[in-house]
Every structure is written in C-alpha cells, then in structure tokens.
Amino acid sequence: MTQPPAKRITDIGPPHYEKFLHPVIKKNYGQWKYHETLAPGVLCHAAESGERIYSVRAGTPRLLSIQTLRVFAALADKYSGGYLRFTSRNNIEFLLDNPANIEPLKKELAEAGFPVGGTNNAISNIVHTQGWVHCHSSATDASGIVKAVMDPLCDRFTHQDLPAKLRIAVACCLNMCGAVHCSDIAILGIHRRPPKVMHDILPKVCEVPTLIASCPTGAIRPATVDGKQSVEVIEAQCMFCGNCYTVCPALPMNDPDNDGLSIWVGGKVSNARSAPKFSKLAIPFLPNNPPRWPEVVEAVVNIVNVYARHARKFERVGEWIERIGWPRFFKLTGIEFTRYHIDDFKHAGLSYARSMHMKY
Amino acid sequence: MADDGKVKTPLLDQLESGPWPSFVKEIKRARQGSPMCDDLLGQLELSYQEKKGHWKHGGLVGVLGYGGGVIGRYSDVPDKFPAVAHFHTLRINQPAGWFYTSDAIRTLCDIWEQHGSGLTNMHGSTGDIIFLGTRTDQLEPCFQKLAQAGFDLGGSGSSMRTPSCCVGPARCEWSCYDTLALCDQTTREFQDEMHRPPFPYKFKIKFAGCPNDCVASIARADLSIIGTWKDDLRQDDAAVADFAAAGLDIQKDVCDRCPSKCMEWNGAKLTIENSDCVRCMHCINVMPKALRPGTERGAALLIGAKAPIVQGALLSSVLVPFVPEEELLETLKELIRRVWEFWDEYGMSRERVGELIERVGMANFLDAIGLDPAPEMVSAPRDNPYIFFQLEEKKS
Numbered sequence: 226m227t228q229p230p231a232k233r234i235t236d237i238g239p240p241h242y243e244k245f246l247h248p249v250i251k252k253n254y255g256q257w258k259y260h261e262t263l264a265p266g267v268l269c270h271a272a273e274s275g276e277r278i279y280s281v282r283a284g285t286p287r288l289l290s291i292q293t294l295r296v297f298a299a300l301a302d303k304y305s306g307g308y309l310r311f312t313s314r315n316n317i318e319f320l321l322d323n324p325a326n327i328e329p330l331k332k333e334l335a336e337a338g339f340p341v342g343g344t345n346n347a348i349s350n351i352v353h354t355q356g357w358v359h360c361h362s363s364a365t366d367a368s369g370i371v372k373a374v375m376d377p378l379c380d381r382f383t384h385q386d387l388p389a390k391l392r393i394a395v396a397c398c399l400n401m402c403g404a405v406h407c408s409d410i411a412i413l414g415i416h417r418r419p420p421k422v423m424h425d426i427l428p429k430v431c432e433v434p435t436l437i438a439s440c441p442t443g444a445i446r447p448a449t450v451d452g453k454q455s456v457e458v459i460e461a462q463c464m465f466c467g468n469c470y471t472v473c474p475a476l477p478m479n480d481p482d483n484d485g486l487s488i489w490v491g492g493k494v495s496n497a498r499s500a501p502k503f504s505k506l507a508i509p510f511l512p513n514n515p516p517r518w519p520e521v522v523e524a525v526v527n528i529v530n531v532y533a534r535h536a537r538k539f540e541r542v543g544e545w546i547e548r549i550g551w552p553r554f555f556k557l558t559g560i561e562f563t564r565y566h567i568d569d570f571k572h573a574g575l576s577y578a579r580s581m582h583m584k585y
Numbered sequence: 586m587a588d589d590g591k592v593k594t595p596l597l598d599q600l601e602s603g604p605w606p607s608f609v610k611e612i613k614r615a616r617q618g619s620p621m622c623d624d625l626l627g628q629l630e631l632s633y634q635e636k637k638g639h640w641k642h643g644g645l646v647g648v649l650g651y652g653g654g655v656i657g658r659y660s661d662v663p664d665k666f667p668a669v670a671h672f673h674t675l676r677i678n679q680p681a682g683w684f685y686t687s688d689a690i691r692t693l694c695d696i697w698e699q700h701g702s703g704l705t706n707m708h709g710s711t712g713d714i715i716f717l718g719t720r721t722d723q724l725e726p727c728f729q730k731l732a733q734a735g736f737d738l739g740g741s742g743s744s745m746r747t748p749s750c751c752v753g754p755a756r757c758e759w760s761c762y763d764t765l766a767l768c769d770q771t772t773r774e775f776q777d778e779m780h781r782p783p784f785p786y787k788f789k790i791k792f793a794g795c796p797n798d799c800v801a802s803i804a805r806a807d808l809s810i811i812g813t814w815k816d817d818l819r820q821d822d823a824a825v826a827d828f829a830a831a832g833l834d835i836q837k838d839v840c841d842r843c844p845s846k847c848m849e850w851n852g853a854k855l856t857i858e859n860s861d862c863v864r865c866m867h868c869i870n871v872m873p874k875a876l877r878p879g880t881e882r883g884a885a886l887l888i889g890a891k892a893p894i895v896q897g898a899l900l901s902s903v904l905v906p907f908v909p910e911e912e913l914l915e916t917l918k919e920l921i922r923r924v925w926e927f928w929d930e931y932g933m934s935r936e937r938v939g940e941l942i943e944r945v946g947m948a949n950f951l952d953a954i955g956l957d958p959a960p961e962m963v964s965a966p967r968d969n970p971y972i973f974f975q976l977e978e979k980k981s
Contacts, residue, residue, distance in 0.1 A: 234732035235650055236776040239678035242765050245685050246755060255754035255763065259874035270756055278756060286608040288717070290615035291694035291703045298687035298694075307687040311707050313751065313800050320756070338606050354710065357632035358608075358625070359658060359674060359717055361640040366632065368608040369600055376603035401892035402710045407804035407900070435934060441895050468894055472935070474642030481636035494804045496796035497867040498844055501803050501900055515633040516596040539842055539867070571897050 247308040247320045249278045265385050266341035267327055279321040281305075281330050283339040284350045284375075284382055287315040288358065288368055296337060304330040314350040314392075316343050342383035346390060348529070349382070351375060353395035354402040356414075362467055363397035364414035364484040365513045370395050373517045374412070374525050381529065388536040388545070391529065392493070399466050407492035409542040410525055411504045414513075417483045419463040420476035424450040431473035439472045464570075486511045486521050490528060490554075491543030502543050505551075507558070509565035524560075531558050550584050591616075592627035596634065615703035621718055622702055624666035631662065646673055646721050648728040651780045654738025655724055671720045672702070676713040676739035677731060678747050678772065678779075681765040682755050683708065692734050700727035711789065712749030712800075713739035737776075744782035745775050750792035751799040759869065760794030761812030761882040762910040768792045770914055775921070784925065785932035789890075795878065796866045802890070802901070807938050808921065809887040809901040810913070816879035817859040818868075824875035825855045839868050883909040886920065889939025899939040902947075906961035923954040946973075 243251070253272035260270040268280040285293075297317055301309040304326040305319040312318060317339070319330060331341050343349040351374065354360065356367030374393065381387060394405035397414040405411035427433075436456060437445050444462035448455055458469075458476075469476045478484075488511065492504030507528065511520040528542075535557060536545035546554045555562045568576045600609045609626075616622040628639050644657030656674040663670035677693075693714065697703060701719035709715040714736075719727060728738060739747035748771050751757070753764030771790060772779070778788075791802030794812040802809035829835050835850045847861035848868065855875075869876045886908065887901035908916045924938060927950070932941045942950045951958055960966075 233649065233729060235737075236780060237732060237735070237737045238773040238776055239737060239769070240680050240689070240735040242681040242684050242755075242769060245680055245689060250755050255760070257754070257756065257758035259758055259877075261873070270758070280756065284606060285707065286606045286611055287706050287708075288608040288611050289705050289707050290611045291618065291698055291705065292614045293611060294690050294694050294705065294707070298690040301687040301690075309685055309687065309690070310752070311683040311685075313683075313712075313749075315707065317707070338610075340604060340606070352710070355706075357629055357638045357640075359640065359672070361638060361642045361658070363638050365636075366629075369597075369633070372600050372603070372605055372607055372609075375605035379604040382605075396892075399893050401894075401898075404710065404801060404805040404892055406892055406898045407801065438933070439895065439935065441897075466894065470642070471894070479637045484636065492804075494798045494801040496798065496865045497870055498842055498865055501798070503898060503900070513636050515636065516599045538838060539871075 245308070245310075247278065247306060247322065249276050249322045250308075250320065252276065253278075262345055262385070263327070265347060265383055266344055267331075268344060269324075277322075277324075279324055279327055281319045281321065281327060281334070281341060282312065282316045282343050283318075283334045283341045284343055285315055285317050285339060286368060286372065287350075287353065300330060300333060304333075312343075312350075314343070314352055316350050340379055340383050342385075344385065346385045346387045347382055348378055348387070348391045348393060351393045351395055352404070352408075354397045356397040360397060362400060362470060362478070364416050364467075364478070365397050365486060366515060367395045367397045367414075369515055370412060370486070370518050370521060373522050377522060377526055378529060387529075387533055389539050389541045390495075391532070391542065393525070400471070405489065406503055407494045407501060408504050409490065409492065410528055411489035411492065412521060412525065413487045413489060415485060415487050415510070416465040416467055416478045416480060417485070417510065418465065418478075418480045419444075419458045419460045420467075420469055420478050422456060422458060423475040423477070424453065424455045427455045427473070427475035428453055430475050436469055436473045436476075439468045441466060441468060445469055481513070485513045486518070488521070488524050488528070491541075491546045493541050493543055495541075498539065499541075499544050499547070504543075506566050507554075507560055509563060528558055553584065592623055592630070594626050594630040597626060597630050612704065618698050618703040619701070621668045621672065622704065624668035625672070625702065625704075625718065628660060628662060628666045628669055631665070640672075644673075646724060648725050648738070651738060652782045653741040653744045653780060654728075656741055658718075669718065672718040673721065673724065674718065675701075675716040675724070675727060675731075676709060676711075676741055676747065677716060678737050678739040679708055679712055679714050679749070681750055681768045681772075682752050683712075684755065693731075693736070696727060696730045696734065700730065711739070711746050713747045738780065740779040740782075740787075742782040743784045743786050744780070744788070745778040745784075746787050746789045747779065748772050748790040748792065749800055751794050753792070753794045757794060758873070759797065759812075759866070759878055761814050761878055762794065762810075762884050762913055764792040764794045764810075764812070767810065767913055767917070771917060771921075774918055778925070784929060786935045786937050788925070788928075788938065790921075796864055797870065803887060804890050804900060805892075806890055806901065807888065808924070809890060810884050810917065811887060812882065812884045813864050813907065814879035814882045815907060816881040818857055818862065818879060819877040820855065820857065821875050821877075822854065825872065826853070828872050828875055833871070839871055842867050842871075881909075883907055884913055886917070888924070889937075889942055891937045891939050895935055895937075896940045896943070899943070901939070903962045904956065906959055920954070927953040
C-alpha cells in the first residue's frame with residue numbers, strides 16, 4: 226500500500242509578526258513617545274510607560290549565507306533575548322532591553338566584519354539588485370559595485386557627519402528592481418546598443434504582437450526573414466531599455482563593450498522639507514569595469530565629497546542642487562554637461578529652463 | 586581549478602578585502618554546505634572576466650497550485666558549471682516589519698541548508714526573504730517544509746506582489762496607523778491574487794507610517810498607504826527649550842526649513858500655525874521629543890508609482906487625501922478591488938496601473954472606481970484649455 230500524501234499546506238500567508246516581537250515592544254506597541262540616537266547605529270526608543278528599547282544597527286551585504294545568519298541568531302540570543310529584525314535598507318538590527326549589552330554587541334559585530342551605523346546623517350546601506358549573481362537581464366553586477374563603492378565610503382556609514390541623510394542605490398538595468406529612481410545618488414546599469422535579433426529562434430520563443438507592443442518608442446516592426454516570421458528593429462528609434470528582451474529572449478541586449486553605468490543624483494522619497502523627487506542624470510556613461518569599478522567609485526565619492534563640503538545642514542543632495550542650481554552642480558563636481566543630459570522622452574519639455582532665473 | 590579542487594576566482598577575490606562586508610565572503614562561507622556555491626563563484630568569475638551575465642532568460646517553474654513565488658533560473662554555461670544548471674529563487678513572504686526571533690532564523694537556515702544553496706537575500710527589493718538558488722526537484726519539498734514552519738511564498742509575475750511595511754508602531758513614535766497590522770491583513774485578504782497571478786502586470790502595495798516613508802512607497806508601490814494626521818502637532822514646550830539650550834538653532838534649523846513657514850520662534854517660545862502645516866515631518870525629525878504628530882491619525886492613499894519600464898517612471902499621486910485609522914482596512918479592501926476590476930478590464934498587457942491612469946486620464950479613472958475629484962489630488966488645476974466636456978452631465 227502506498228502512503229497517502231501528506232496534506233499540502235497553501236495560502237497561509239506570512240507568519241504573524243506578533244510572535245516575533247520583543248516583549249518590551251509588544252508591551253509598548255504604538256505607545257512610543259520619542260527616540261534618541263546614542264551613537265551612530267544605536268537608537269534608544271522611549272515609551273510612554275518609561276520603558277526603553279535599544280536598537281543596534283549594522284550593515285550587511287544583503288546576500289547572506291545561512292552560516293552568517295546563524296551567527297546573527299547567536300548574537301541575538303546572547304545580547305537581545307533572541308530578537309532581531311532587518312531594515313528596509315538591508316541592515317540588521319538587534320533589539321535590546323539592556324543597555325549594558327550595547328558595547329559588547331558592537332564589539333562582536335565589528336569583529337565579525339559588520340559595521341555599526343547607518344542612522345541619521347549617514348550613508349545608509351545601498352539598496353541594490355541581483356546583478357550577475359542571479360539576473361538574466363543585468364547590464365552589470367550589483368553586489369560588486371556596492372562593495373566597491375561602500376569600501377571607501379564606510380566611514381560615512383559609521384559616522385553621522387553629512388549635512389543630511391544620503392541614500393545610494395544600485396540597479397543593474399532599467400527594470401530597476403532596486404527602484405533607484407528616487408535616490409540621492411543612483412548607479413544604474415545601462416545598455417547602449419540595440420538588441421541583436423536572433424531570427425532563427427524568434428518564431429519559436431516569442432509572440433510577435435506582444436513583442437512589438439513592448440517597445441515604448443515603436444521601434445520594432447514585423448519582418449519576414451528567410452521566409453520566417455520575425456521582427457526588425459529601427460535602430461535610430463531604440464533607447465536601449467531592454468523591454469523587448471524582457472518579453473522575448475530572442476532579442477539579447479548584452480554587449481560587454483558598450484554596456485556600462487550611469488550616475489543619477491538628487492532624488493528622495495521622504496516628504497521632509499521638500500516633496501519627493503526623481504533622481505536626475507549626472508553622468509550618462511561610465512565603463513563597466515569589474516571587479517572594482519574604479520570610474521564609478523571615483524565619481525560617487527567625488528559627488529559625496531562635494532556635497533558634504535557645500536550643502537547646508539539638513540539639505541539632501543537634491544535640495545542642495547536646487548538651491549545652488551544645476552550649472553553650479555556641474556561646475557563644482559567637474560562633471561561635463563552633454564547632449565545626453567537633455568531629456569527627449571515623454572515629459573521632456575517640463576525639464577527645459579523656462580525662466581530668466583540664472584546665476585552667472 | 587586550484588589545488589584544493591575549488592574553482593579559482595582571482596577577480597572576485599579582490600572583493601574580499603576592505604571594510605564593507607563582502608558578498609564574496611558570504612558565497613565562500615556557504616561553500617561548506619553546498620557545491621552549488623562553487624559553481625556560482627565560477628560562473629560569476631566568468632561574468633567578471635567577460636563583463637556579461639550568464640543566466641538564461643526565465644523559465645517556468647513553480648510549486649503545485651501556485652503561479653508565482655518561484656523565479657526560474659538556468660545557467661547558459663551548464664557544462665562548465667553543472668551545479669548551477671538550475672539555480673531557481675524562492676520568494677518567501679516576510680513577517681510584517683521584518684521582525685524575527687533567532688529560532689525563526691535558524692528554522693529558515695535549516696530548511697534552506699537541506700533544500701538549496703544556503704544563500705539568501707535578507708531581503709529582496711520588494712520585501713520577501715529570498716532563497717537564492719535551488720534545483721527544480723527541491724522546490725516543492727522546500728515549500729512544504731516552509732509551510733509546516735508557518736512560512737508561505739511571496740508574489741511574482743503579474744500578481745499582487747508581497748506587500749511590505751515600515752517598522753511602524755512596533756518601534757516608531759511617528760507611525761500614524763498600524764502599518765504591520767494593515768500589511769499583514771491585506772496580505773492575508775488577497776492570498777489568491779498573490780499566489781495565482783491574475784493581472785495585466787505586477788501590483789505592489791507598501792505601507793509607510795508617516796510622510797518620512799521609510800519603505801519608499803511613493804516611489805515603488807502601485808498603491809502607497811502613507812500615514813498622516815489631521816489635528817495639530819503635539820508640542821512639548823519644555824522639550825523645545827531643552828533642544829534650544831542644547832544648541833539647536835531653532836530659527837535656522839527648524840523655522841527656516843519649514844516648507845510652509847508655519848512656525849515662529851521668539852527665542853523662548855515656538856508658535857505653530859497648524860492650519861498652514863503641510864505635515865512634511867522636518868521639525869518632528871529634528872526635535873523628536875518636542876514635537877509629535879497629532880492624535881487624529883490615519884493615512885492618505887496614493888496610486889501609481891513605478892520604475893521606468895515600460896512608459897517611464899512615476900511617483901504615486903494622491904487618490905484619497907485622508908482615511909481615519911479605524912476605517913483603513915475596510916476602505917483599502919474595497920478600493921483595491923475597484924482598482925483591480927478596472928485595471929483588469931482596461932489595462933493592456935504589461936501596463937501598470939499608473940500607466941493606465943496616464944493613458945485614460947485621472948478623471949476617467951476616478952469615474953470608473955467611483956471617487957469624487959478633490960483638489961488634494963493635483964499640484965495645480967490644468968493650465969491646458971482642451972477640455973473633454975461630457976455631452977450629457979452625469980445624473981447623480
């Protein structure tokens with residue numbers, strides 16, 4: 226007799242968060258009164274009841290082995306009653322009720338190679354995508370760029386001495402799984418050549434109407450090649466978004482000689498002071514140069530340093546640039562302004578300067 | 586191959602040094618449990634040499650009865666790196682607010698040690714726990730182990746993607762509604778729409794407790810629920826005086842930075858004209874003890890954010906200016922259903938709801954989902970006189 230199959234469990238949803246909450250958090254849920262930053266990466270939240278919870282935040286590479294996760298679990302057992310969480314920027318946080326545990330935990334985290342910081346006017350962890358580690362459409366790697374950029378900026382993570390928060394994000398193609406489009410500094414992988422149409426396999430793997438509809442500029446049209454149904458790309462109309470490749474594997478975009486990185490600045494999602502805004506183009510192209518991407522690192526560090534020197538207290542990168550004006554941003558950073566900086570897509574006209582407000 | 590039988594990775598090895606934690610070290614650490622990690626390193630090194638990715642396009646794999654939650658991934662160089670010939674990802678719905686106990690973490694690790702590469706992302710961009718890399722035959726057993734431990738898969742494809750939220754009232758004094766409860770309840774309400782993709786494209790929902798928007802909902806979610814309050818800021822004059830005494834320049838750092846210039850400081854007393862306050866959070870951020878959101882709390886609902894693909898990036902815009910906290914769940918459930926119904930019927934393939942609204946016009950969208958226009962929805966009324974007057978005024 227065969228064993229009856231075990232009953233499958235489906236559609237149960239996530240575990241309820243309540244069972245993972247520290248007792249002090251559970252008790253004071255929704256009753257927090259204020260918080261203080263005790264040191265970079267160390268927050269103290271005080272409740273109406275007078276009770277306090279201490280959070281110790283450390284940077285992680287986001288890509289974590291189960292071996293490291295078990296180290297985090299052991300540290301949580303030792304110092305925070307087993308309670309921990311992750312932040313929206315891939316930092317780990319330990320939640321402590323005993324302030325005496327803060328310093329020993331910080332010490333162990335530092336020894337294990339996880340810097341404590343990322344709070345207030347620091348550069349927090351870089352939100353990023355999968356890159357070559359796991360993505361089929363990436364123009365570049367993501368984890369490697371994050372590592373290369375954060376190494377020289379690590380002190381900006383462990384200190385809070387910038388004018389305001391600074392959020393960096395990396396996306397390895399225009400899909401932007403990392404939603405870099407509203408970051409203080411965004412690093413974006415780009416293609417610069419049209420897809421190469423593989424006519425031999427296209428009819429077998431793609432729906433032509435869907436493929437044609439996928440192009441935002443209408444650059445793809447039906448064509449018969451060697452008697453078979455296929456498509457052609459009007460190359461002058463292609464802006465290399467890779468959308469066609471997403472719906473049809475027969476139009477690969479990868480081009481090691483021409484793929485690269487672009488740098489965008491001045492976006493934010495918070496409503497503090499000024500409204501949320503998109504990041505704008507600073508550098509249209511930098512070479513894809515693993516393993517340490519020196520051109521990208523130099524460009525980002527330069528922008529961070531110029532910002533740190535010139536921005537006023539509380540000014541995010543975008544707010545600083547709006548005050549000084551874009552011409553001065555390009556002058557101060559030494560970045561060249563090119564034809565590629567002028568938008569030519571849907572709402573381009575909104576970005577033209579339509580006033581006589583000018584600084585010379 | 587090096588002497589120890591491990592693949593040589595001279596380029597990746599350069600990313601092991603330096604103060605920032607190294608993902609290469611993580612992959613090497615996971616080697617002890619899984620041969621997949623060796624071949625992952627090998628293939629990644631090849632990408633670093635050739636400056637191009639080596640994963641094939643997509644691949645339909647999954648678990649029984651679900652249309653999402655697993656991302657199929659196959660190597661395009663399987664002969665060289667057979668252990669990552671299949672290297673599928675599981676998306677696992679995170680607990681709201683990304684809270685865990687050490688036991689929960691160890692449970693996840695044990696399951697993944699048995700069924701996959703031992704590599705994770707904590708967390709993916711949308712918020713899920715990511716189990717990075719396993720073979721097709723491991724998907725179902727891994728899923729059922731997770732389910733027995735109380736975890737379920739997240740969304741992928743043209744589905745409601747895994748909702749996520751900020752830390753909320755669990756550890757933040759500014760949260761204007763219970764982001765964790767609302768995120769959790771919304772996720773449970775729409776399990777079918779998450780696991781069995783029914784839509785023209787993806788639909789993301791993010792819950793932020795206040796206008797600081799720590800989950801970037803206004804940039805990244807088709808539906809952004811952002812907490813705010815209606816009444817006056819709560820003000821503690823003694824604490825304001827403490828900040829001043831501690832050296833904070835209240836005129837310069839608080840009043841002059843206020844976007845609506847609603848505050849005055851006379852050197853001893855901060856006076857706020859609350860009717861002019863736009864609830865941006867700056868003064869509260871600077872003086873957490875002295876100023877706090879009011880007590881008449883709730884959230885605004887905004888719609889339409891997305892990254893550039895297909896028709897360009899969008900930020901969410903105001904759809905419902907204010908919903909009291911106690912009405913949020915029911916309002917949200919009702920509104921989501923109406924939005925989905927319209928989008929499902931009129932959205933083109935791969936058209937996000939924000940793009941649909943741009944195409945048909947916000948006014949038509951409001952008609953379709955039964956909302957009245959409100960001045961809070963626009964930054965300004967139109968300046969364009971080409972108005973599509975309706976031939977017959979709608980009968981109310």
